[in-house]
Amino acid sequence: MTTSPVNVSEPLDIGAVRIPNRVFLAPMSGVSDQPFRRLAQRFGVGLVVSEMVASRQMLLNTRQSTQRMLFDRDAGPVCIQLAGTDPQIMADAAILSVERGADLVDINFGCPAKKIVRKASGSAMMRDLPLATEIMRAVVDAVEVPVSVKMRTGWDDDSRNAPELARIAEDIGVQMLTVHGRTRCQFYTGSADWDFIAEVRDSVSLPLIANGDIRSIDDAYACLERSGADAVMIGRAAQGNPWFPGDVAHHFATGEVRPEPDISRRWEILREHLDGMLSLYGVSNGIRNARKHIGWYINGFPGAAEFRNVVNNTLDEQVIFAEMHRYHDLSLEAA
Numbered sequence: 325m326t327t328s329p330v331n332v333s334e335p336l337d338i339g340a341v342r343i344p345n346r347v348f349l350a351p352m353s354g355v356s357d358q359p360f361r362r363l364a365q366r367f368g369v370g371l372v373v374s375e376m377v378a379s380r381q382m383l384l385n386t387r388q389s390t391q392r393m394l395f396d397r398d399a400g401p402v403c404i405q406l407a408g409t410d411p412q413i414m415a416d417a418a419i420l421s422v423e424r425g426a427d428l429v430d431i432n433f434g435c436p437a438k439k440i441v442r443k444a445s446g447s448a449m450m451r452d453l454p455l456a457t458e459i460m461r462a463v464v465d466a467v468e469v470p471v472s473v474k475m476r477t478g479w480d481d482d483s484r485n486a487p488e489l490a491r492i493a494e495d496i497g498v499q500m501l502t503v504h505g506r507t508r509c510q511f512y513t514g515s516a517d518w519d520f521i522a523e524v525r526d527s528v529s530l531p532l533i534a535n536g537d538i539r540s541i542d543d544a545y546a547c548l549e550r551s552g553a554d555a556v557m558i559g560r561a562a563q564g565n566p567w568f569p570g571d572v573a574h575h576f577a578t579g580e581v582r583p584e585p586d587i588s589r590r591w592e593i594l595r596e597h598l599d600g601m602l603s604l605y606g607v608s609n610g611i612r613n614a615r616k617h618i619g620w621y622i623n624g625f626p627g628a629a630e631f632r633n634v635v636n637n638t639l640d641e642q643v644i645f646a647e648m649h650r651y652h653d654l655s656l657e658a659a
Contacts, residue, residue, distance in 0.1 A: 329548065329549060329552055330346070330548060330553075330554050330555075332346055332545075332548070332576035332577075333576055333577050334346075335370075336370070336531060336554055336555055337531075338428060338470045338472070338499055338500045338531055339469070339470035339499045340470070341401050341427050341428055341469070341470055342401075343370045343371045343401060343555070344370050344400065345368070345369075345370035345573040345576060345577060346370060346554065346555035346556065346573070346576055347368075347369050347370050347544070347555065347556055347557075347558065347569045347570070347572045347573040347576065348369065348370060348371045348372070348373065348502075348533055348555060348556070348557040348558070348569075349361065349364045349369045349371070349372040349373065349557070349558060349559075349562060349569050350373065350535060350557045350558060350559030350562075351373040351374060351375055351376055351405045351430070351432075351474070352375065352559055352560075352563075353375050353376050353435070353437070354375070354613070354616075355375075355563060355616075355617075356372070356373070356374075356375055357375060357391070357392070357394075357601070357604065357613075358391070358394040358395065358396070358600070358604055359597055359600025359601050359603075359604060360566060360597070360617075361374075361395070361396075362396055362399065362600065363566040363567075363593065363596070363597060363600075364562060364566045364567075364569055364570065365396065365399040365400055366399075366570075367566060367567040367569070367570030367571070368569075368570030368571075368573045368574055369558075369569040369570050369573055370400070370555070370573055371400065371401055371403060372400070372403070373403045373404075373405050373430055374392050374393055374395070374403065374404045374405050375392040375405070376392075376405050376406075376407050376432050376435060376440075376446075377389050377392045377393060377404060377405060377406055377407070377417070377421075378406075378407055378408060378445075379406045379407065379408035379410070379413045379414045379416075379417035380408060380410070380413055380417075382406070382417045382420060382421070383413060383416055383417055383420065391604060391605075393421070393424055394604070395425065397425055401427040401428065402425050402426050402427045402428070403426065403427065403428040403429070403430055403472070404421040404424075404426040404428075404429055404430065405429075405430040405431075405432050405474070406418060406421065406429060406430070406431060406432065406463075407431075407432040407435065407440065407445045407446055408445060408459070409443065409444050409445050409449075409455065409459075411455075411458045411459045411461070411462035411463075412462060414431070414459050414462055414463050415462040415463055415465070415466035416466070418463045418466050418467045418471070419466050419467060421467075422467050422468075422469055426469060427469055427470075428469055428470050428471070428472055428500070429463060429467055429469060429470075429471050429472070430471075430472045430473070430474055430502075431459065431460060431463060431471065431472070431473045431474070431498075432445070432446055432474055433446065433447060433449040433450060433456060433473055433474065433475040433476075433489070434446060434447050434474045434475045434476045434502075434504050434508075435447055436476070436508045436509075436510075436511050436512075441508070446508075447475075447476050447479065447508035448479075448508075450475060450476060450478055450479045450483070450485060450486075450489065450508065451479050451483070453485070453488065453489060453492065456489060456492070457492050457496065460473065460492070460493055460496045460498055461496050464496055464497040464498060470499040470500060471497070471498050471499060472498060472499065472500035472501065472502065473489075473493050473498050473500075473501055473502070474501075474502040474503075474504070474535075475489055475490075475501070475502070475503055475504070476503070476504050476506055476507055476508050477503065477504070477505060477506060477507050477517060477520050477521070478507050478508070479507060479508050479509065480507050480508070480509040481507060481509075483507075484507060484520065486503055486520075486521075486523075486524050487523050487524050487526075487527040487528075488527075490503075490524045490527050490528045490530070491527050491528060493528075493530075494528045494529070494530050498530065499530060499531070500530060500531045500532075500533065501524065501528065501530050501531070501532050501533065502532075502533040502534075502535055502557055503521045503524050503532065503533070503534060503535065503551075503553075504516065504535040504536045505517040505518050505520060505521050505534065505535065505536040505537070505551075506536060512560070515537060516535075516536025516537040517536075518534060518536070518537075518546070518547050518550040518551045519550050519551070521534050521550075521551035521552075521553060522550065522551050522552045525551060525552035525553065526552075531554045531555070532551070532552070532553045532554055532555075533553055533554065533555045533556065533557050534547050534548065534551040534553035534555075534556055534557065535556070535557035535558075535559065536559075538556050538557075538558050538561060538572075539561045540561075541571065541572055541575050541581065544556045544558075544572045544575075544576075556572070558572065563616075563617070563620045564617065564619075564620025564621045564623060565620075566593070566597070567582075567584075567585060567593070570582075587625070587652075587655045587656060588652070588656060590621060591648065591652040591655070593621075594617075594618065594621045594622075594648070595645075595648060597614070597617060597621075598610075598614050598617075598618070598644070598648075601613055601614045601617070602614075602641060607639065607641050608639045610641075611635075611638075611639050611641065611644065612639075614635075615632075615635055615636055618631075618632070618635050619632050619635075622651070625651065625655050626651075626654055626655055627651050627654050627655075631647060631648075631651045634647045635647070
């Protein structure tokens with residue numbers, strides 16, 4: 325394993341909030357909902373962040389915004405991520421987040437999705453530092469809990485201005501920064517530039533979280549070494565593997581590699597995940613939302629393509645559970 329410039333076995337303090345370890349689960353819209361976060365927390369990740377919540381929709385109390393803010397309050401610190409372009413609305417949404425139990429409020433300046441950027445939100449803010457500054461100041465002034473910011477390295481290769489935005493954030497009173505090591509225009513192509521995150525590290529003294537391309541325990545150590553960050557944030561590598569961030573945290577704490585769940589245990593976790601989604605969204609929407617998760621869980625399993633075909637063509641939970649039982653038995657026979 326590569327060494328790390330920080331003591332990875334120690335907790336991380338963000339203002340008055342203590343994070344029990346240095347592995348965070350990334351906010352992933354349409355993915356890291358309450359059932360997903362619940363599993364990741366049980367497997368030992370230090371902090372989970374809500375799916376991005378549109379600040380205006382939060383104030384309107386829409387069903388989606390309410391669902392995205394659901395947390396298991398006793399499982400660990402609560403961090404709610406907000407997006408928007410109006411400083412006062414963002415401030416009001418931050419106040420509401422704290423009233424609903426948030427221990428930290430995160431501002432999204434990193435989402436690359438076209439529908440978000442078209443509204444001048446998410447990573448589009450990296451092209452409008454004056455407005456980004458107003459938003460950060462409004463949110464910091466509105467709440468007493470720590471405020472964090474998640475950003476990309478910049479809009480494109482010609483404007484990698486994350487160090488400048490980071491300095492502004494620190495001066496305003498933001499207490500934590502997360503940097504995904506790609507520009508907005510890269511989306512998720514190419515490789516995360518952990519070395520550039522080190523330029524943000526050199527610019528500020530705030531706790532810094534590095535995000536992007538952490539797919540193994542070795543990656544986590546290498547990312548910390550090259551970026552100088554204080555912790556790592558894991559996103560896509562946890563899809564279908566909600567235990568993985570906890571595995572990294574376990575190694576940080578003990579130096580031991582935790583055994584991967586065997587096939588039978590993976591099916592149990594999938595069943596629990598599906599039950600949680602059906603409970604949260606109802607049967608029809610729960611199944612629709614779960615299809616991508618099921619595909620990630622069973623990737624590489626015997627009969628996976630056939631099972632996915634069944635799942636993608638039914639909204640009957642009994643059919644899905646019957647097929648899960650059958651393919652569980654097939655998987656064990658093939659193992």
